[in-house]
Amino acid sequence: MSIDAASYYSSFTGSNSTSSTTTGSDNSSLDQVDFLTLLTTQLQYQDPTNPTDNTAMINQMTNYAMLDEDVAQNENLEAIINQLDALASLSTAGLIGEEVMAPGGSFSVEGGEATGVTIDLQDDASEVGINIYDSEGELVDTIYFDNLEEGEIEITGAQIMAEANLENDGEYTALVFATDSDGASVEAYIKSTGTISSIGRDDSNNITLTLDDGREVSIGDVSFIS
Incomplete structure (x- = not known):
């Protein structure tokens, strides 16, 4: 039997997940423990006559991790932009009366x-x-x-x-x-x-x-x- 990594990841990160219960980590992100658990589960349940392409699975998991990093970077960038806007407003406020x-x-x-x-x-x-x-x-x-x-x-x-x-x-x-x-x-x-x-x-x-x-x-x- 072969398991799709994306489908398993969806069920794995649910509220009943052992890792979530144990670590209390954010279910929306994929950490190293999650990655290793998914990898070993995929290998355990794969069909011996039709083995899973492990390289494809690793690439898929890497993409998940990169997506989480991109989201975090975008949030940080937005926070920086907001801070710069606030500083610009403060600096230009001194121009009134010029x-x-x-x-x-x-x-x-x-x-x-x-x-x-x-x-x-x-x-x-x-x-x-x-x-x-x-x-x-x-x-x-x-x-x-x-x-x-x-x-x-x-x-x-x-x-x-x-x-x-x-x-x-x-x-x-x-x-x-x-x-x-x-x-x-x-x-x-x-x-x-x-x-x-x-x-x-x-x-x-x-x-x-x-x-x-x-x-x-x-x-x-x-x-x-x-």
């Missing part, structure tokens, strides 16, 4: 004075325009600058107030566009300063920062201002 430069042209006007924005031109531009919108999303004014070179160009609050017709205090948003001497579009971005008010994570578990003006940006997209 001022950063982040994507988006948010600026404010108060008492006739405005905060500035920064334009990031990817190529030289013969004309750069900035559309300015109020907090309701209405276009208030458009200001223009001529012959700006590739790179980051700071547009100060004083420049904005001198060029734009902004009579009311409040929060504003600037969007940039640019063209070269042939009238072709030039890639351009705009960014501005903000203060971190809260920290969270997106659907991919990446750290995100919420700024005091409502912008939500990835921590990798900001530069800190000392």
Whole structure:
């Protein structure tokens, strides 16, 4: 008679198992005593005319043991990841209140004075325009600058107030566009300063920062201002 090792292992690790009763070990794992017991039982009940392939049985038992090790390693890895997440949360919590430069042209006007924005031109531009919108999303004014070179160009609050017709205090948003001497579009971005008010994570578990003006940006997209 031949016994399937997997079937016997299932019955062997049940609640009535002598080894379980004696040692009180976890029935879900296969230790050395279990392995030797299975091996000798398999040899004892094998059909002499059709002997069990002992090499196959040993490979099967080894796979059981390796599976238990993999489960334990995964549990340990998950615990480490949770600890790292906790440490990351603690370290980033200290960023609240820090001022950063982040994507988006948010600026404010108060008492006739405005905060500035920064334009990031990817190529030289013969004309750069900035559309300015109020907090309701209405276009208030458009200001223009001529012959700006590739790179980051700071547009100060004083420049904005001198060029734009902004009579009311409040929060504003600037969007940039640019063209070269042939009238072709030039890639351009705009960014501005903000203060971190809260920290969270997106659907991919990446750290995100919420700024005091409502912008939500990835921590990798900001530069800190000392």
